[in-house]
Amino acid sequence: MARKSIEERLAQLDAQRAALKARLSKQERANDTRRKVLLGALVLHRLENGKDEISRALPDWLRRELPGFLTRDGDKELFADLLASAPARETTDAGGAAS
Structure with missing residues (x-):
């Protein structure tokens, strides 16, 4: 017991x-x-x-890093405004075609 x-x-x-x-x-x-x-x-x-150097560099860093980090379409949509404001980097001619 x-x-x-x-x-x-x-x-x-x-x-x-x-x-x-x-x-x-x-x-x-x-x-x-x-x-x-x-x-x-x-x-x-x-x-x-932010007004300091880090804050000014932050948007560019996020535009570089976020596309590879975000995997879900819904997550990408949450950051569409930030990612869409990326400066055109590959356009070199007046027509806007990528080189």
Whole structure:
């Protein structure tokens, strides 16, 4: 009889451990999301209000990096305004044809 009690306690401890691991995982995901949101807010703030050298270089850097980073069409649409304002780099003749 005592053996069953220990097995039950072990099962209960295993269930508590699993619940705690799930809570920890959820908290880690929430922290990761919050970091991303805050970092994105900083980047957007610098794009809109920044006057220093880094802020002035940020749009060009994002135009170079975002197309390779974004994989979903919906994500690309979110940044269409930023990506569309890229200066024409490959046009060399008056007709606007790429070289």
